[in-house]
Amino acid sequence: MLKLDYNFMMKEHIGAHGFTVEEIQKDLPKIQSALRTVVDNSGKGWQEWTELVNTPKKELDELTAFGADIRKKCEHFVVFGIGGSGLGPLAVASALLHFRHNELPIERRNAPKYYIEDNIDPNRMQGLLDVIDLKKAYFNVITKSGETSETLSQFFIVYELLKKSLGEKEARTRIIVTTTIGKGTLYEIAKKEGFRVFDIGKGVGGRFSVFSNVGLVPFAVLEIDVYSLIEGAKASRVNSELSDIQKNIALITAYLQVKSMANGKNISVLMPYSDPLKFMADFYAQLWGESLAKEVDNDGKKVNCGQSPVKALGTTDQHSQVQLFMEGPFDKVTTFLAVSDYTANAPINDILGVENCDFLKGRSLNELISAQMKATIFALKKQGRPSFTLTLDQVNAFAVGELLQYFMYQTAFAGALLNIDTYNQPGVEEGKKATFAMMNRKGYEDKLKEVEAVKLKSDYMI
Amino acid sequence: MLKLDYNFMMKEHIGAHGFTVEEIQKDLPKIQSALRTVVDNSGKGWQEWTELVNTPKKELDELTAFGADIRKKCEHFVVFGIGGSGLGPLAVASALLHFRHNELPIERRNAPKYYIEDNIDPNRMQGLLDVIDLKKAYFNVITKSGETSETLSQFFIVYELLKKSLGEKEARTRIIVTTTIGKGTLYEIAKKEGFRVFDIGKGVGGRFSVFSNVGLVPFAVLEIDVYSLIEGAKASRVNSELSDIQKNIALITAYLQVKSMANGKNISVLMPYSDPLKFMADFYAQLWGESLAKEVDNDGKKVNCGQSPVKALGTTDQHSQVQLFMEGPFDKVTTFLAVSDYTANAPINDILGVENCDFLKGRSLNELISAQMKATIFALKKQGRPSFTLTLDQVNAFAVGELLQYFMYQTAFAGALLNIDTYNQPGVEEGKKATFAMMNRKGYEDKLKEVEAVKLKSDYMI
Numbered sequence: 001m002l003k004l005d006y007n008f009m010m011k012e013h014i015g016a017h018g019f020t021v022e023e024i025q026k027d028l029p030k031i032q033s034a035l036r037t038v039v040d041n042s043g044k045g046w047q048e049w050t051e052l053v054n055t056p057k058k059e060l061d062e063l064t065a066f067g068a069d070i071r072k073k074c075e076h077f078v079v080f081g082i083g084g085s086g087l088g089p090l091a092v093a094s095a096l097l098h099f100r101h102n103e104l105p106i107e108r109r110n111a112p113k114y115y116i117e118d119n120i121d122p123n124r125m126q127g128l129l130d131v132i133d134l135k136k137a138y139f140n141v142i143t144k145s146g147e148t149s150e151t152l153s154q155f156f157i158v159y160e161l162l163k164k165s166l167g168e169k170e171a172r173t174r175i176i177v178t179t180t181i182g183k184g185t186l187y188e189i190a191k192k193e194g195f196r197v198f199d200i201g202k203g204v205g206g207r208f209s210v211f212s213n214v215g216l217v218p219f220a221v222l223e224i225d226v227y228s229l230i231e232g233a234k235a236s237r238v239n240s241e242l243s244d245i246q247k248n249i250a251l252i253t254a255y256l257q258v259k260s261m262a263n264g265k266n267i268s269v270l271m272p273y274s275d276p277l278k279f280m281a282d283f284y285a286q287l288w289g290e291s292l293a294k295e296v297d298n299d300g301k302k303v304n305c306g307q308s309p310v311k312a313l314g315t316t317d318q319h320s321q322v323q324l325f326m327e328g329p330f331d332k333v334t335t336f337l338a339v340s341d342y343t344a345n346a347p348i349n350d351i352l353g354v355e356n357c358d359f360l361k362g363r364s365l366n367e368l369i370s371a372q373m374k375a376t377i378f379a380l381k382k383q384g385r386p387s388f389t390l391t392l393d394q395v396n397a398f399a400v401g402e403l404l405q406y407f408m409y410q411t412a413f414a415g416a417l418l419n420i421d422t423y424n425q426p427g428v429e430e431g432k433k434a435t436f437a438m439m440n441r442k443g444y445e446d447k448l449k450e451v452e453a454v455k456l457k458s459d460y461m462i
Numbered sequence: 463m464l465k466l467d468y469n470f471m472m473k474e475h476i477g478a479h480g481f482t483v484e485e486i487q488k489d490l491p492k493i494q495s496a497l498r499t500v501v502d503n504s505g506k507g508w509q510e511w512t513e514l515v516n517t518p519k520k521e522l523d524e525l526t527a528f529g530a531d532i533r534k535k536c537e538h539f540v541v542f543g544i545g546g547s548g549l550g551p552l553a554v555a556s557a558l559l560h561f562r563h564n565e566l567p568i569e570r571r572n573a574p575k576y577y578i579e580d581n582i583d584p585n586r587m588q589g590l591l592d593v594i595d596l597k598k599a600y601f602n603v604i605t606k607s608g609e610t611s612e613t614l615s616q617f618f619i620v621y622e623l624l625k626k627s628l629g630e631k632e633a634r635t636r637i638i639v640t641t642t643i644g645k646g647t648l649y650e651i652a653k654k655e656g657f658r659v660f661d662i663g664k665g666v667g668g669r670f671s672v673f674s675n676v677g678l679v680p681f682a683v684l685e686i687d688v689y690s691l692i693e694g695a696k697a698s699r700v701n702s703e704l705s706d707i708q709k710n711i712a713l714i715t716a717y718l719q720v721k722s723m724a725n726g727k728n729i730s731v732l733m734p735y736s737d738p739l740k741f742m743a744d745f746y747a748q749l750w751g752e753s754l755a756k757e758v759d760n761d762g763k764k765v766n767c768g769q770s771p772v773k774a775l776g777t778t779d780q781h782s783q784v785q786l787f788m789e790g791p792f793d794k795v796t797t798f799l800a801v802s803d804y805t806a807n808a809p810i811n812d813i814l815g816v817e818n819c820d821f822l823k824g825r826s827l828n829e830l831i832s833a834q835m836k837a838t839i840f841a842l843k844k845q846g847r848p849s850f851t852l853t854l855d856q857v858n859a860f861a862v863g864e865l866l867q868y869f870m871y872q873t874a875f876a877g878a879l880l881n882i883d884t885y886n887q888p889g890v891e892e893g894k895k896a897t898f899a900m901m902n903r904k905g906y907e908d909k910l911k912e913v914e915a916v917k918l919k920s921d922y923m924i
């Protein structure tokens with residue numbers, strides 16, 4: 001089970017930038033109200049995500065059978081999905097598959113090579129087409145709205161190639177669609193072409209969708225244990241609904257971070273000490289960033305709130321960002337992700353008799369990375385910099401499910417504490433419209449005029 | 463040549479968070495003084511990096527010959543290096559090699575598979591050993607000080623395996639060391655074992671070392687055009703030494719960012735619209751973050767200055783971070799990295815007759831990604847959010863060299879404007895000492911007592 005240590009968020013340890021038990025006590029009514037807002041709305045509106053842990057076993061059985069079937073026929077499994085449709089699959093697959101999965105020889109891989117294509121750089125598309133064999137490739141096209149330009153474009157390009165290479169009939173079997181059934185362009189195409197379609201629940205937003213078919217379909221194909229993943233998520237849900245703040249990990253950390261935001265900490269660092277967990281920071285960046293950054297609160301008051309996630313990785317970023325965390329402005333709260341048991345073992349046996357390195361002899365990378373993490377936490381504490389640490393027993397499906405669900409509850413609580421709409425993203429609409437305008441889409445002529453009315457001065461160009 | 467557009471840093475475009483020509487004029491003496499500090503110190507002290515563009519052709523010829531020789535014998539090329547010893551090689555190799563280099567069949571690769579191992583997670587080490595063939599592998603061990611625990615540990619582990627697998631004599635040929643000649647543990651080992659050693663100039667700090675042997679050795683092995691890379695860097699140096707701020711890209715952008723810092727922008731977003739340029743953001747994060755975050759300035763005054771880099775990628779992060787950039791606090795300056803010519807082409811021919819997607823028909827991912835970028839810049843401008851855009855003609859060796867050198871000059875100018883020591887990183891010492899203490903290294907017994915004296919309260923643990 002996930003463990004939390006928030007000693008170094010407290011004044012008695014870090015001084016001016018920490019908090020006291022009394023402050024927390026005083027805020028208890030506010031905290032309890034945030035808890036109720038989230039728990040009482042379980043399964044309602046945009047909070048359908050909380051119910052995904054109750055996906056019936058029968059559905060999971062069907063999914064894993066579907067996955068096994070595809071897996072048999074597939075050497076290259078490609079996800080086309082961006083934002084919430086890519087980050088969950090990426091975070092989980094990176095954590096749970098072999099670290100160099102795609103480079104393993106076929107006899108050592110249970111699952112096909114995989115590609116989470118969450119961008120449209122033409123070099124990247126070319127790069128993909130250079131290494132996959134269309135004859136043995138399957139494509140999971142994921143977009144909740146069914147309208148995402150990037151994802152549709154990727155699909156159009158590949159579907160044309162598939163038809164050319166395999167014929168229409170076979171090509172149709174290579175596209176697996178995950179979208180909102182009954183709605184949107186991709187659903188219409190899927191119906192017409194006869195693609196296999198998986199639904200995303202209406203009230204499940206992109207960044208809260210990893211336990212829906214958005215994640216489960218690729219995980220099933222990649223032979224990731226979806227049962228344990230969901231069990232882990234369920235364990236986190238149970239913890240997140242506890243009313244005692246001294247037991248509820250998501251609630252206390254949401255509170256401490258929101259309180260830190262009010263205290264000038266506009267940056268939230270997430271620093272896993274684990275390469276497989278690296279993309280948890282990307283998942284978190286979207287979830288925390290997009291959910292909490294809002295121009296107005298629920299009362300229509302202009303707040304421009306939000307906390308900017310910064311992705312870090314231990315020990316790597318000790319040699320890159322820790323100088324900044326130690327000596328820069330007091331504008332950060334750091335969340336460390338620790339792993340108790342790395343499962344792999346990397347012993348250091350022979351130090352070639354170098355006296356300087358005596359301390360490494362007979363030790364292991366496991367011990368070194370753990371010591372580095374504890375040392376960094378200690379050093380930050382000494383500088384009065386707030387941090388808390390979440391510890392996973394191992395990086396396995398249960399723990400990863402638990403961690404992802406924790407992030408979601410933490411975000412939901414923080415949104416409630418901030419009195420904002422956690423589930424919308426109005427700020428991205430303007431860019432979408434301007435894109436359509438620049439692509440000369442019908443109906444966006446006025447927007448194009450507006451864009452073109454901006455006169456750039458050559459004085460400000462070099 | 464690199465182009466800059468900073469229209470959207472100016473008040474006339476973005477309002478309150480922008481600047482005026484008059485303000486810039488007023489600061490000219492300060493700006494000129496920063497320019498002089500950097501230019502007059504070229505090649506001196508920690509500013510040896512500015513001279514790396516003058517590496518004689520003969521040296522580059524020798525390096526490329528060395529690289530060609532290794533390349534012939536090598537199927538797996540591994541870099542052990544962390545921080546400045548990993549980020550430069552990673553940024554350049556990612557930009558200039560095929561996007562899926564390691565997955566290309568051998569007949570389509572000019573260069574060996576490569577692995578930049580900049581972390582010590584045991585799973586990662588195991589993952590590496592699972593996919594490489596020691597019989598065909600070469601290892602470039604890079605540490606400026608020769609003392610980096612992570613890098614030495616990686617080396618010890620692999621050297622033992624090499625000796626077991628290939629015998630002592632052959633194992634020795636598989637290690638290529640890049641370090642400060644004449645100094646440090648790794649140099650001593652290399653001398654004793656007879657490894658090939660490449661020097662890092664004394665006055666070249668890790669984060670300014672990509673054009674030294676830190677980068678050049680791996681680039682030569684990977685058949686990256688080091689001549690063009692250095693030519694590009696040289697072009698940026700020429701531009702960066704121009705005294706006219708209306709022509710000097712690094713100087714004006716350093717100034718605008720430092721001015722923004724004083725104006726509450728404690729976050730610097732770097733957002734390439736290019737997958738190959740993705741790791742430029744990691745390179746920049748270290749360079750900008752570590753160089754400018756300092757507790758005290760050159761006069762010993764406590765300042766805790768610094769600006770936190772945030773890595774983003776277009777269009778991917780439009781679906782992840784742009785909501786935050788649009789509606790969150792006014793705490794960011796965004797640097798966009800644009801590419802004029804993506805070289806690869808990804809046309810969208812067949813939209814299956816879907817009317818909704820008419821605007822994509824006959825277009826390409828190239829057009830779409832460019833429109834998305836311009837639209838995002840426009841939307842941010844409309845929200846009064848400052849940004850500037852750097853445009854590369856193409857992602858090629860010249861442009862990449864130019865861009866990296868630009869980042870270094872920009873950082874040097876910013877450090878001079880802030881009146882701090884750009885080249886030290888005193889904040890990481892405490893963590894190093896605490897690591898040694900926890901690893902029970904001799905001489906760190908007092909530090910261990912200090913660490914162990916911190917009493918954690920179980921009340922703050924869940």
